[in-house]
Amino acid sequence: MKIMSNEQLVAAYRDAEKQGSNQDWIQMLKKELTSRGLRPFRKS
Template identity: 50%
Template sequence: MRVMTNEQLVAAYRDAKKNDHGDNVVRLLKSEIRKRGLNP
């Protein structure tokens, strides 16, 4: 995964969830968000 700011990470998560990019992508982004202590 490329390095992203917190805002980019949350935006990528919302986009992946909205456009159904696959469970693996959504799960990966969500786990990274949790590691950083953010709220999607």
């Protein structure tokens, strides 16, 4: 995986979820998000 900023990582995860992309890609992005302590969606 190429190096991404936090904002790029969150945007990539949101796009992958929205498009229903490859589940392996989504899981890898989610794992990276949690390792960085990020949440892809804001709490309402």
